[in-house]
Amino acid sequence: MIFKKRSIEIAGTKIKRGEKIQLRLQVSTSFVANPTFIPITVFHGIKSGPVVLVTAAIHGDELNGIEIVRRLIYSIDVSQLSGTLICVPVVNIYGFQNTTRYLPEGKDLNRHFPGDNTQWSQGKYAYIIYNELAAKSNYILDLHTASEGRSNLPHVRADMSNPEVARIAHAFGTTVILDNEGYNGTLRKTATDNGIPSIVFEAGETRKFEKKIASNGLISVLNVLKELEMIPGEKYIAPIQFVVKKPHWVRADRGGILSINTRPGRIVKKNVKIATNTNPFGLEIESIRSPYNGIILGIATSPTVTPGEGICSISKIDEPVKSLREKLKAHFGVKRVVF
Numbered sequence: 001m002i003f004k005k006r007s008i009e010i011a012g013t014k015i016k017r018g019e020k021i022q023l024r025l026q027v028s029t030s031f032v033a034n035p036t037f038i039p040i041t042v043f044h045g046i047k048s049g050p051v052v053l054v055t056a057a058i059h060g061d062e063l064n065g066i067e068i069v070r071r072l073i074y075s076i077d078v079s080q081l082s083g084t085l086i087c088v089p090v091v092n093i094y095g096f097q098n099t100t101r102y103l104p105e106g107k108d109l110n111r112h113f114p115g116d117n118t119q120w121s122q123g124k125y126a127y128i129i130y131n132e133l134a135a136k137s138n139y140i141l142d143l144h145t146a147s148e149g150r151s152n153l154p155h156v157r158a159d160m161s162n163p164e165v166a167r168i169a170h171a172f173g174t175t176v177i178l179d180n181e182g183y184n185g186t187l188r189k190t191a192t193d194n195g196i197p198s199i200v201f202e203a204g205e206t207r208k209f210e211k212k213i214a215s216n217g218l219i220s221v222l223n224v225l226k227e228l229e230m231i232p233g234e235k236y237i238a239p240i241q242f243v244v245k246k247p248h249w250v251r252a253d254r255g256g257i258l259s260i261n262t263r264p265g266r267i268v269k270k271n272v273k274i275a276t277n278t279n280p281f282g283l284e285i286e287s288i289r290s291p292y293n294g295i296i297l298g299i300a301t302s303p304t305v306t307p308g309e310g311i312c313s314i315s316k317i318d319e320p321v322k323s324l325r326e327k328l329k330a331h332f333g334v335k336r337v338v339f
């Protein structure tokens with residue numbers, strides 16, 4: 001692919017080669033009729049190259065990505081950059097301000113792309129984000145955490161049937177890549193379907209800055225920029241990467257208080273006990289076991305559970321657990337998968 005843009009225009013501002021610019025993009029209007037803006041930093045490198053968009057907090061309570069984008073902004077020297085980097089630390093400003101996943105009216109912004117300027121408020125918001133930012137990009141890295149009450153192993157979600165998506169998913173560098181298309185209306189699926197290869201990074205939990213995730217997440221974003229030859233340097237990629245399919249949520253049959261024996265990244269054998277459900281007297285009422293050999297991708301963070309509630313998500317692995325553990329141990333010195 002050849003990229004030759006001399007200038008790029010975002011939020012009505014024309015940005016020349018070699019410029020780093022902080023912008024405010026109007027996404028809506030408040031109750032008192034003032035414009036509502038989101039902050040954007042654009043690095044338009046001297047040399048030609050692709051346009052990469054990095055987004056965080058499309059779900060407003062998912063904060064780890066915000067810290068990754070902030071660290072990214074400090075890490076880039078525009079005079080050394082080939083191509084263009086658009087950094088958007090907070091896409092969903094309403095959710096961020098109100099500490100919630102959603103836009104007003106409880107709408108999930110990440111189910112409404114590419115948006116529709118003539119329709120509902122969520123459609124208008126998505127339309128502005130898509131047309132002002134996504135449609136001007138060649139690649140998108142969208143940063144998320146688990147939803148409220150859960151924690152995720154840092155991993156990439158990508159449609160691995162698309163070669164260019166697979167390329168940036170591997171370059172991102174995590175041990176685990178979850179191969180799926182994504183839901184309709186997500187930024188990732190919509191952009192990928194429209195010829196803009198996109199991946200999601202899922203890591204940790206809501207309402208926190210998790211330092212290890214932020215530092216590793218920054219390394220991963222820089223890995224992609226290195227893969228695309230936008231910045232120089234060696235990539236740091238997990239020595240073992242494996243691609244898994246849709247995880248299965250293991251659920252409690254009964255309400256109770258949980259004692260969970262596992263954590264994200266752990267490899268578990270079929271039938272191994274992953275949680276004990278107890279009553280308030282401490283007596284065991286349910287033993288919850290793994291349905292197959294797999295890797296724990298996500299886990300509930302609350303000790304209480306209601307009937308049918310998810311406890312952890314496990315993706316099946318086909319390789320024998322013993323050989324996988326031995327390989328991982330050889331690389332990491334531990335029996336579980338690490339980031």
Ligand SMILES: [Zn+2]
Nearest residue numbers: 059062144145
């Ligand atoms: Zn999310």
